[in-house]
Amino acid sequence: MRAVVFGASGLLGRSVMRAFDDMTVTGTGYSRTGGGLVAVDATSSNGIARLLGQCRPDVVVNCVGERRPAVWAGSPDRARAGNVDAARLIAEGTRRCGARLVQISSDYVFDGTTPPYRPGSLPNPLNAYGRWKLLAEHAVRAACPDASVLRLPVLYGPVRFAAETNLTEIARQVAAGAPVELDDVCIRYPTHVDDAAEVCRRIAGALLRGHYPGAVAHWSAEQGLTKYGMAVLIARRFGLSAGHVSAGNADAASGDRPLDCRLDCRDLPEALRPARRRSFDIEFPLVVEPWLAPVGRIKNQRRKPS
Numbered sequence: 001m002r003a004v005v006f007g008a009s010g011l012l013g014r015s016v017m018r019a020f021d022d023m024t025v026t027g028t029g030y031s032r033t034g035g036g037l038v039a040v041d042a043t044s045s046n047g048i049a050r051l052l053g054q055c056r057p058d059v060v061v062n063c064v065g066e067r068r069p070a071v072w073a074g075s076p077d078r079a080r081a082g083n084v085d086a087a088r089l090i091a092e093g094t095r096r097c098g099a100r101l102v103q104i105s106s107d108y109v110f111d112g113t114t115p116p117y118r119p120g121s122l123p124n125p126l127n128a129y130g131r132w133k134l135l136a137e138h139a140v141r142a143a144c145p146d147a148s149v150l151r152l153p154v155l156y157g158p159v160r161f162a163a164e165t166n167l168t169e170i171a172r173q174v175a176a177g178a179p180v181e182l183d184d185v186c187i188r189y190p191t192h193v194d195d196a197a198e199v200c201r202r203i204a205g206a207l208l209r210g211h212y213p214g215a216v217a218h219w220s221a222e223q224g225l226t227k228y229g230m231a232v233l234i235a236r237r238f239g240l241s242a243g244h245v246s247a248g249n250a251d252a253a254s255g256d257r258p259l260d261c262r263l264d265c266r267d268l269p270e271a272l273r274p275a276r277r278r279s280f281d282i283e284f285p286l287v288v289e290p291w292l293a294p295v296g297r298i299k300n301q302r303r304k305p306s
């Protein structure tokens with residue numbers, strides 16, 4: 001079996017590559033193409049067709065997407081292309097080469113007013129990112145009707161730079177000691193990226209076996225936290241002061257961030273057997289510790305008996 005993972009240089013893409021290690025897997029990147037990744041512009045139909053023609057995959061996973069708010073505002077055309085145009089072109093290329101497709105989407109397609117959201121719940125995105133991800137879902141469905149869409153919440157896991165996830169960026173802010181206000185209204189459900197990748201692999205496996213798990217699937221961790229709540233957990237776990245971190249409502253007050261997009265995931269285990277949900281309380285220290293400073297103080301603190 002052969003797989004192609006578009007957007008394999010990102011947090012989720014890297015994990016999906018590991019989850020598909022039982023296949024001959026090819027990963028793509030755009031600006032980051034180290035580690036054997038193939039350089040492909042996911043907004044180029046020719047580039048996509050050329051790669052798929054060379055690899056002849058059985059399954060394709062699209063992890064391409066621009067989630068950073070600064071890019072939404074500063075380069076909206078670029079962000080739309082990465083989220084919508086790329087999804088359409090990859091879906092078209094997948095259909096033409098006869099492969100099966102898993103498209104990654106987001107809980108931000110919902111407005112956060114009536115959780116939990118089932119796969120069939122009515123989307124109503126509040127911001128550009130959510131609208132783009134919903135448009136991408138529609139484009140994929142039109143171009144490749146038998147594709148499966150996997151909606152995910154905010155992810156965390158081993159990162160290459162602190163700003164790659166909200167969690168590690170918050171950890172850096174806690175450790176820095178400079179005054180910072182973090183939203184304490186909007187609830188997020190940080191989900192370990194390896195769990196999300198494993199669910200993606202199971203969906204792909206079902207598709208390859210001829211079992212259609214449904215047009216849309218949801219997966220999420222169960223513990224809900226605000227950004228401020230994450231900061232407090234980090235400070236307590238590592239014995240750091242959180243006095244410089246204040247609770248605010250900046251995200252909620254903006255009007256474009258959903259208050260609570262909790263995903264109802266009951267349908268997925270029924271279709272693909274129960275999948276793992278790692279405990280945030282257990283996993284987050286391993287992820288954030290490399291981004292806390294001073295390192296020596298953290299290590300010394302952890303040696304103390306509990």
